[in-house]
Amino acid sequence: MNTGTFYGVGIGPGHPEYLTLRAAHVLRSVDVIFTVTGPNTETSISEAIVHSLGSIRGTIRPLVFSMSRDPEIRQRQIDENAALISDELLQGRDCAFATLGDAMTYSTFGYILQKLQADHPGLPTEVVPGITSFCTLSAVSQTIMVENGEQLRVIPAFRSETADDLEFPSGTTTVLMKTYRSRNALIARLQHEPGIEIVYGERLGMSGQYISTDCAEILARPEAYLSLMLVKKK
Numbered sequence: 001m002n003t004g005t006f007y008g009v010g011i012g013p014g015h016p017e018y019l020t021l022r023a024a025h026v027l028r029s030v031d032v033i034f035t036v037t038g039p040n041t042e043t044s045i046s047e048a049i050v051h052s053l054g055s056i057r058g059t060i061r062p063l064v065f066s067m068s069r070d071p072e073i074r075q076r077q078i079d080e081n082a083a084l085i086s087d088e089l090l091q092g093r094d095c096a097f098a099t100l101g102d103a104m105t106y107s108t109f110g111y112i113l114q115k116l117q118a119d120h121p122g123l124p125t126e127v128v129p130g131i132t133s134f135c136t137l138s139a140v141s142q143t144i145m146v147e148n149g150e151q152l153r154v155i156p157a158f159r160s161e162t163a164d165d166l167e168f169p170s171g172t173t174t175v176l177m178k179t180y181r182s183r184n185a186l187i188a189r190l191q192h193e194p195g196i197e198i199v200y201g202e203r204l205g206m207s208g209q210y211i212s213t214d215c216a217e218i219l220a221r222p223e224a225y226l227s228l229m230l231v232k233k234k
């Protein structure tokens with residue numbers, strides 16, 4: 001029996017209309033769709049997006065991924081989930097892994113892909129790109145991400161203690177993701193700095209979407225995992 005094809009599918013930031021046509025086609029046609037959920041959440045955003053397609057022929061299998069700070073615990077869960085996926089693939093079933101935003105950008109999918117490719121060299125694989133959270137923030141806030149000679153960089157997480165050390169050179173746009181715990185330390189430092197523009201977004205493309213450039217208002221908000229910032233320095 002031939003091995004099934006493994007598809008990594010970026011589903012965009014969380015609104016069904018931000019799915020690409022290729023993503024929708026793959027999700028509608030595979031035998032099994034793996035979705036991502038946290039250990040304490042009953043439903044997942046990726047599952048909701050898949051359901052919004054209406055007519056899927058495959059089975060949905062939610063996978064729990066640990067957010068533990070212990071790399072061994074995280075790796076064990078990745079290995080276990082990769083084994084569940086390869087069981088299906090080895091039975092000839094086409095499988096999709098649906099992941100928020102783009103599949104190759106700070107995504108759990110990357111770990112699964114590397115594990116499956118190491119265990120099964122030559123595994124038939126396709127990766128479907130998705131709209132990233134930061135492209136969505138730039139679009140919905142109508143903030144130009146970069147133009148002319150400006151440079152773009154992405155910082156995935158930083159500790160509050162290091163907020164003072166982060167540098168924002170002129171002519172750069174910095175995307176700060178997964179910064180919900182350290183957000184306020186950085187805003188407190190930057191809010192009075194000349195030439196700095198801050199755009200903050202939460203739950204982009206979903207119910208409860210929030211966008212602001214008002215530092216006082218952002219500082220008053222509770223932590224939100226699904227949040228990020230653009231910092232532009234003229």
Ligand SMILES: C[S@@+](CC[C@H](N)C(=O)[O-])C[C@H]1O[C@@H](n2cnc3c(N)ncnc32)[C@H](O)[C@@H]1O
Nearest residue numbers: 013101102105132133177178203204226227228
């Ligand atoms: C594991 S990363 C996933 C990134 C994703 N693959 C992408 O392309 O944007 C999770 C982080 O992405 C950001 N994020 C993802 N989706 C988001 C959304 N709909 N609204 C706001 N932030 C989002 C947040 O910074 C969150 O902490």
